[in-house]
Amino acid sequence: MKALSYLLITQLKNRILSLKKKPALLILNIFVFAMLILLIVVSVFATEEMNYGMDFADERIIYLIIAGLGFLFLGINITTGLSTGSTLFTMSDVGLLFVAPISPKKILLYGIISTLGKTFLASFFILYQIGTLKSEFGYGMREILILLLIYVLLIFACQLISIGVYIFSNGNLVRKKAIQAIFITAGAILVALALVYQRSHQTDIMDALLWMVDQNWFGFIPIAGWAVLLFKGVIEEIFIKVLGAGIFYTIFSILFIYLLTSGKSDYYEDVLLSTELTDQKLKAAKEGRKYSPKSNRKIKIKEDNKEAIKGIGAAVLAYKNRLERKRRSRFVYIDGYTVFACIGTGIAAYNMKGNEFAGYIILGTLAYILFFMTVFGPLNFELSKHYIYLIPDKSVKKIVASSITSLLKPCVDGVFIFGIMALLGGTDPLTAIFLALAYMGIGVLYVGLTVMYQRVLGGQPNMLAKAFVGIGLLLIVLAPSIISSVIVAMILPESLRFLSTLPFTICSVAFTAIIFIACGDLLDKSDYLVK
Amino acid sequence: MLTVNGVTKKYGKLIANDNISFEVNPGEISVLLGPNGAGKSTIIKCIAGLLKFKGNIYINGNENKSLQAKRDLGYIPEMPALYDLLTVWEHMEFIARAYSLENWKEQAEALLERFELEDKRKKLGSELSKGMQQKVSICCGILTDPKVILLDEPMVGLDPHAIKELKNLIIERRNKGNAILISTHMLDSVDEFWDSANIMMNGKIAARRTRSEIAGTGEDLEALFFQITESNRDRIGGME
Structure with a gap:
């Protein structure tokens, strides 16, 4: 583990030190950090009295946003898993770590920690919503930190799903179709439930959606539902809900990590292609190019000359x-x-x-x-x-x-x-x-x-x-x-x-x-x- | 004829090419030698009109960004850049139309045959391996019958047959009176046919030799190359 912890710490240290060579980026980072602190201080102390006795917005809106984000991440990651898979690694990990005499399980743990770190940094934007969340919903630091945690959990769990789906379905059309069918059917059932509620209660679709995310059974829906359950548990101060969500996420993570590392499954080969594709995307972005992934669609080239290029010069x-x-x-x-x-x-x-x-x-x-x-x-x-x-x-x-x-x-x-x-x-x-x-x-x-x-x-x-x-x-x-x-x-x-x-x-x-x-x-x- | 006169190219504070001057005459194969990061590809791109620079570059007496200079120039980049959704033959047609070529089909057929691409005519750019893409890129660069040819690390990724054909093609083009400039860091790959060599180091031309000069003095190009590149490295190491 020494090499891996050295790698994690050194990368973090070098990332911070590199700011010395990029003064504009350093100023931007200081500015963003200062604004963040200012926002936290102002919203925690300044609006305490203002909020007293105020009518806040419907809390179910936040549940709906969490559920919506969860389903969105889930959809994107399952789609990615069905095509190329997601990755926890970079090409340098593939070239240097995968061939090194280090246990694949330890390398996986390194990948998870490294990804979690990046996700956590990316989730800081939620803190900028402090003002809105406090004024509209009366939330304090505790709720906001829980939202931050939920965002990290959603991203992390969805990334694991993406890898899992890829390993399970790679090269197997029947399994791919089965996963698609399960996801579409589950989505259709939820939409149908909302529509039935809307019809039977003569209300609008938004009201039906808000009703749905507030139901107890919604908390049992993987990933998105668990996230809502966790947040509700914190808001309503019901410990069993928080514990339930925690158990769901833990069991889920252990299961997926087990799938990656168990028996004969060799995740190196499985994540190689997705790591290469991710690397190509990053390189294209750095060079300001458009990344065009290879399409699986077979393009038929016509035998006749009707498709030929025309024009002269420009x-x-x-x-x-x-x-x-x-x-x-x-x-x-x-x-x-x-x-x-x-x-x-x-x-x-x-x-x-x-x-x-x-x-x-x-x-x-x-x-x-x-x-x-x-x-x-x-x-x-x-x-x-x-x-x-x-x-x-x-x-x-x-x-x-x-x-x-x-x-x-x-x-x-x-x-x-x-x-x-x-x-x-x-x-x-x-x-x-x-x-x-x-x-x-x-x-x-x-x-x-x-x-x-x-x-x-x-x-x-x-x-x-x-x-x-x-x-x-x-x-x-x-x-x-x-x-x-x-x-x-x-x-x-x-x-x-x-x-x-x-x-x-x-x-x-x-x-x-x-x-x-x-x-x-x-x-x-x-x-x-x-x- | 290719004339490069006092060319300087900067990327921010980094000087990639520092006041570079040289000439390549018709019927001459000139090589740019140097370690990675010496500035070889940058000067090739400046000549091809892909980068802004200070100084002057002339292709057969015309300023390198003029239309006539573009007509006379053939450029084969280090990394092949094909269009994913055009077939091999459509790349040929695209170039022929862009350069307003006439009677180009015979030449295109000959090039494809030479580089063993006849059976790949209907393959899309995205369906080709990197080596195949490089071969198509060479065919595109040569199809226009250019008078000045720039080749940036052209052997990288090619199979032995394609390397042999490319070497033969370069010699043929020299015999036709083309001015050819090849950038490489592999001396062996150009050993048989180079006429003049510019050894680049830290964005400058550190030495220039012709084959006849070396034949006369008994100097060894490879030894000179290492003498320049390694003494420079030692000097920088000493300064540090």
């Missing part, structure tokens, strides 16, 4: 991107995201019927998702290959050509998404058309921003600085568009309110044109940073 990039899209999705621009966004919009629009801001809320949510999809999307990927830099054509032509599919995608999505919104949400068709145009406009603007980011921040190795400046640039570019639309919305009479997003659309397109003109020389003026 234009070939547009045709190549279109061909790549076609190979990812049969309908080229209509893909999984289009379907997901349409379903989400349909549900939201239906539930917010009659709300005059529904369209804008949906537009804002979709614009938020679209930002990440575009900035880390195809253009960013194209810039990670050297070909675009070498093609003998003007930089601006190459940038425009390689952006065409990214420019068209939100246009196609906009038609479907806001068409669905008009259909299911009863939104006035003119408003839906102008919202779709605004969505297209912001999609176009994000493509422009991707080019601008590469031009302004392409050579910046510090990811944190990139993120800060990136968000700043986004706000600067978005502000005039949003302000102009808000002003127009206030001026316009009710009958012409549907035009309120038009200034936003026009500004977005105009800004994009300016960015393309100003940053069109990107390929001549920026560094290609991928090895």
Whole structure:
């Protein structure tokens, strides 16, 4: 164990010492820590009297959030387990520890402790919710620390599940199907129960969900239910509930660790692939590349020449991107995201019927998702290959050509998404058309921003600085568009309110044109940073 | 002809290339030798127009970022970078169209056959092993019939047949009058055909020799390489 404890301690020590070489990161860490202390002090002492006699929010909301998080982590980790598995290790562990004469059980313990440490650090963000939790629910430090513990337990248990599912189902389709069936059936039963309650009590779905998480039997549902049971036990000061949850988690952890280390099972081979994939993801993130995992879907290459690349010079990039899209999705621009966004919009629009801001809320949510999809999307990927830099054509032509599919995608999505919104949400068709145009406009603007980011921040190795400046640039570019639309919305009479997003659309397109003109020389003026 | 004149490349405070100058003439194979981190790949990327730098680089008399320079340049990167969703043949077609090549199919067929890729024509980039990807990358770099060729550690990951073919190809291209620059840290791999060698250390060119100079003096390139790299290491060690 000496080598492993040395490794754990030395890594922690070096991580802290490395801050000396990164003053910006050191300042950020000190700032975050100081803010945290300030928040704790202020919320613990300052609001003690304010809370006295106040009506707090329904506690079941917190139970529902815990359960929701639990199911979300569970779903993600089971899906990962069915494909590549999760990992507690890094490639250096594989290369140096797995081959060393150290017991695999001890190495597993090292992996667990190391992962728990990282998870614990990541969970500190919960402490920033102290203010809200205290003012809305009247919680003190005890409850907040329990929430922190629950978060760590959820992440840890779900990671174990992911590895367990992978070991149990790797290469066995029947087992994979069985796990999927169990998870889907369990989910369907819970949804059915909530719907039955909603129908029989003539209430809304939120009320039904709140009822469900408050039931005693919910505490017996693995992972998510146990987390709710633990928190309820602390809140209601019922020791048996806390003990029950503790026993459940302990038995579960022992069982899964036993599965990993027992008999002939050799977890080294099982975690190798997932460790390699995790390592590739991390490397891609560090180099600012997009990580594209190998798809299991067999892509059929047509014998005829109908799929061939067309165009000459820079234009070939547009045709190549279109061909790549076609190979990812049969309908080229209509893909999984289009379907997901349409379903989400349909549900939201239906539930917010009659709300005059529904369209804008949906537009804002979709614009938020679209930002990440575009900035880390195809253009960013194209810039990670050297070909675009070498093609003998003007930089601006190459940038425009390689952006065409990214420019068209939100246009196609906009038609479907806001068409669905008009259909299911009863939104006035003119408003839906102008919202779709605004969505297209912001999609176009994000493509422009991707080019601008590469031009302004392409050579910046510090990811944190990139993120800060990136968000700043986004706000600067978005502000005039949003302000102009808000002003127009206030001026316009009710009958012409549907035009309120038009200034936003026009500004977005105009800004994009300016960015393309100003940053069109990107390929001549920026560094290609991928090895 | 390739002319590199006073090129300096910095990454923050780190000077990756420090005032580097050299030339590669038509019909010459020049090698960049040096240990890991000497700055070989950086200067190759500067020449290929992938990095910003201070100084001047000319490809056949044209500034390296000009369109004509790009037309005359072939670049084979250290790490093959293929498109996952394009087949081997589509990579050829993509390059041919991007460079507006005519009558390229015969040349593409010949290259694929030479590197034993004929049966992989319909394989997607994602379905190829790293070695196969490197072979496709070589074919893409050569298809445009470039006058100046840059090869960054080109033998890494190749099988013996592909190494032999690549060496033959490099010699053929020299005989056709191409200026060829190869970066490597493996002297043995270029021993048979190099014409001039630049030994790099800490971002600078520490020594330059031609084959004829070495033949005349009896100097050994490998001995010179170790003399430069190891004396530098000792000097740095002494300073520490």
